Amino acid sequence: MGSKIEVLSTVRIEHSSDLYKIVDSLNRTLKKQNLMFGLALDEEDKNTAIFTIYRT
Numbered sequence: 039m040g041s042k043i044e045v046l047s048t049v050r051i052e053h054s055s056d057l058y059k060i061v062d063s064l065n066r067t068l069k070k071q072n073l074m075f076g077l078a079l080d081e082e083d084k085n086t087a088i089f090t091i092y093r094t
Contacts, residue, residue: 044093053087
């Protein structure tokens with residue numbers, strides 16, 4: 039009965055301290071469309087962020 043999460047897109051971008059605000063806004067706005075957004079720092083390069091779009 040678990041839900042499947044599908045990765046739609048992943049992109050590597052230059053890290054910025056305000057990126058989380060965009061991700062938070064996208065998650066709040068598009069939650070009802072079964073979309074979820076993630077942001078993580080690259081473990082090998084702390085100047086690179088990994089932005090991922092999921093379908094839930």
